[in-house]
Amino acid sequence: MSAGSTLALLAAKCAPRVFDLSSDLRNVSIRDQVVRAQLLVRELLQEPECRRVLIVGAGVAGVAAGAALADTGCETLLVERNAKPLSLQRACTWRYVGPFMYEWPSSFFGDQSYPPTGTDWPHAPAATPTWTSAVPLTASAFASQMLTWLQGLVRPPAVLTGIDPAEVTRYVQAFVQHWRAQHAAPAPFMQRPNLPLLGLYGDIWLGKLKSVYFDADYVILAGGMGHEGVELTDPVLKKGLGVSGPGFWTEPDALQAASTADEATGVFGGGDGALQDVLRALTPFDHPLQMWQALRQHHAGLQTKLDAELPTLSALEQQHRLVAAWHPTQDSARSITIDAACQRMAGRLAGDTLVQQAIESCLRRGSGRVDHFVMERHFGKAYLLNRFLVHLIAECVARGAITPACMAYRRHLGGHAVAAREPGSRRRFEIKVQHPHGVLDHHFDHLAVRFGPKGAPARQLVTLSKDDQAWRTSLSGLQLPFVVPD
Structure with missing residues (x-):
């Protein structure tokens, strides 16, 4: 590495001249992917012989890196197995994205345009991805804006789609060797x-190919975080139970269908995906920010009470991120700490009649229920807004403040599934769960399993030692800037 190389190269390096933007990551929002790619490119361009770069994967990170490289005149080739870039987002209309949607409770969480439109923000590089939306937008709408931006670049990278991934795999492995x-x-x-x-x-x-061969000086792996864990498993025996929920990005679910308000839904997992699905099943809102706004608008007095808590919540979030960066091996301790803080604050608020009424007004009416199973005694990696809203609902429920006319929420901590089947009866899923007090049977009409990503594609191309993986994971956990300055 050259003398100018810094953290971005170290955090992404997985082999000589090979960098990975898709695995062992902690900060994975849409904005984080853009920023991480731009920081890597900024440092990579200072390396010797950086004339031609191959990028494997045309998702958000790959497209952002490709645009930044091509804008400098570097010969850049993106290869993608699907027919178009951003394939994961293009087909998804039920998940919402935005650069700042989870920066709550910071003052700028509301506007989801990128780069930020405020005059005090630093100017972003010319090739920074651009999209406009005042609120979180569907993944498909986001992808549409991104593709328009990409096709409008003056100096776009060459993008080759519908490729044979086996050929790319052979090349990358030969390159590494x-x-x-x-x-x-x-x-x-x-x-x-x-x-x-x-x-x-x-x-x-998109773009033009200069030759029938591509002689890369560097390779960037941006093939995504891998397949998500949607099959119900016994974590003790480490075996699948033969029952799966729909994919987070890839399969529409019925959690917000009108009929589900009178049906039983089981959500397994303590991370952000699970908390999102708990909120989607319990409320009519497409996104948690909508629920937060509804709570604030319920009553002027309540708006004052909630806003008064924001400085404390903001400090909690800042502390949580900093501890995550400097103590990357203590996930459980961090989650327990922030969960306890959120639960105490939610408990104080839930004793207020206005808060109880506002939460009740946000819940769907019906005889259905949501059972939420978390193997640990706390939630896992989750954004503060989702975490806090779920705690607020749980605390109101614990006080008996929610009328039976609303859907019920039951949180089960410290349990895991041990057996499951689809009996074909009125309830589609029959699941045995090991609770701290014994094994109980549960029956559900709908299932959401959120066990996080499994087997990132980069792991199939480059094998890291345990020490290298721990080092990269630690560096990638450092907080990223919101915008890369020009």
Whole structure:
């Protein structure tokens, strides 16, 4: 590495001249992906021989990195197995995204345009992805704006879509082998591999190819975080139970259908995806920010009470992020601490009649229920807004303040599924759960399983030692800037 190289290269490096933007990450919002890619490119351009860069994967991070590189005149090739970039987001109309939607309770969480429109924000580089929305927008609407921006670039990267991933895998593995050999002592002679573009069987979606071969100086892996864990599993025996929920990004669910207000839903997991689905099943809101605004608008007196808590919540969030950066191996301790703080604050608020009435007004009317199962005794990695709203609902329920006319929420901490089947009866799922007090049967019409990403694609291309993986995970947990200054 050159003398100018800094944290961005260290945090993303996974092999000589190979950088990974998709695995072992803590900050994974849409904005974080853009910023992480731009920071990597800024430092990569200071490296020797950075004339041609191959980017594997045309998602948010890959597109942002490709645009930043191409804008400097660097020959850049993005390869994508799907027919268009941003394939994950393009087909998803039921999940919402935005650069600042989870910066709550910071003062700028409301506007979801990027780069920020405020005059006091620093100017972003010219090739920064741009989209406009005052509120969180659907993933598909976001992808549409991103594709329009990408196709409008003056100097776009070459984007090859519909490629054969096996050919790319062979090339990357040969690339890694070559450069690892160059670092050996003595270094054996190995011919530098070329990527035969005709062998990829892809279509030129954007830009131009200068040759039928691509001789990369560096490779950026941006193939995503891997398949999500949606199959119900016994974590003790480490085996699947043969029952799965719909994919977070890939399969529409029925959690907000009119009929589900009178049906039983089971949510498994303590992370952000699980908390999002708890809120979607219990309330009519598409996004948690809508629920927060509804609470504030319920009564002028309540708005004052809630806003008075924001400085404390903001300090809690700042402390949580800093501890996460400097103590990356203590996930459980951090989650327990912030959960306890949120629960205490939610408990104080839930004793207020106005808060109880406002929460009740946000819950869907019906005889249904949501059972939420978390293996630990606390929630996991989750944004503060989702965490706090779920705690606020749970505290109101615990006080018996919610009328039976509303859907019920039952939180089960410290339990896990041990058996499951689809009996084909009125209730679609029959699940046995090991609770702290014994094994109980549960029956559900709908299921959401959120066990996080499994097996990032980059892991299939480059193998890291445990020490290297821990080091990268630690560095990638450091808080990122909101915008990369020009």
